[in-house]
Each structure stands twice: as C-alpha cells, then as structure tokens.
C-alpha cells in the first residue's frame with residue numbers, strides 16, 4: 505500500500521464522516537464479506553432536490569470492518585450525497601473509494617463491502633443488483649427499527665480473527 509493511500513486512510517479513520525445509526529433513515533442495507541468476516545450497514549435518507557429529483561440527502565454507516573472499509577465508507581457517504589439512486593448505483597467500489605486513491609488488490613473487497621451495503625440500502629429504489637463478487641447477497645432493505653449491528657452480528661468472531669469495532673453500543677433505555 506502506498507504511503508499516500510495509507511496517509512489518506514489514516515486521516516479518514518481519525519475523523520470518520522457520517523458514522524453511526526440514522527434514526528430517521530428511509531432505507532438501510534447490510535452486507536458482509538465471508539472472506540474476512542467484516543460487515544457494514546448503511547442508512548440512507550432521501551430528499552427532493554431543486555429540480556424535483558429524489559436524491560440522497562445523507563448516508564451514514566456502522567461497520568465491523570477494517571480501517572480501509574471505514575475510510576471508504578467515510579468518503580463514500582460524502583460522495584453520494586446529492587446523487588439520485590441511479591447515479592449512486594452506477595458507482596463501483598472503486599468509484600466510491602476514489603477520494604482515497606487506488607486500492608491494492610487485497611483491499612478492493614473492502615470497497616466492495618461499502619458498495620454492497622449501498623446497493624442493499626438502495627434496493628427498494630432500483631432493480632436488484634448482484635452483490636459484488638465475494639460478498640454475501642445484500643439483504644433486502646430492512647426497517648430502520650431493526651436491531652443494531654451489535655445484535656445482528658453478535659456471534660463471536662473466531663479466536664484468531666482480529667476484528668475492529670467502531671460502533672457505540674446503543675444506550676439502553678432507562
């Protein structure tokens with residue numbers, strides 16, 4: 505991995521944008537990679553733009569993922585703001601990671617994880633798209649009120665697997 509890419513990833517994970525569950529999301533999608541066990545969930549809120557088009561207002565994410573996945577999700581959620589569903593769906597993992605630069609082959613699936621979660625979140629708005637290679641099929645959009653990522657992926661990771669957790673456990677009701 506180049507020094508420039510490593511620096512941009514470090515910058516992104518030190519100040520990740522749009523991280524966390526979105527309470528009033530219109531859609532949410534989740535995808536996981538069986539190759540590495542990482543998971544990513546993305547929430548999307550739509551709005552109507554000045555031309556009357558339905559566009560993505562904002563998107564947020566949570567992940568049990570590596571630093572690259574966090575960095576790509578951070579820049580991707582900024583990239584897709586203001587785009588229509590079709591425009592967002594036309595973006596590949598490479599497109600979504602473009603602000604970071606070219607990813608090495610072993611990290612391409614990290615961007616595909618973000619692409620898969622985005623496609624899953626946008627699934628009700630578009631024709632079903634196949635999951636990017638190596639990923640489990642995206643789940644159909646699930647209600648925002650669905651359980652947290654913690655609850656969905658509570659199964660313990662294999663002992664030898666190192667998993668980065670970037671979530672906050674939801675506060676329990678008092």
Ligand code: FES
Pocket residue numbers: 537540541542569570571572573611613614617
């Ligand atoms: Fe699996 Fe990056 S998402 S190693």
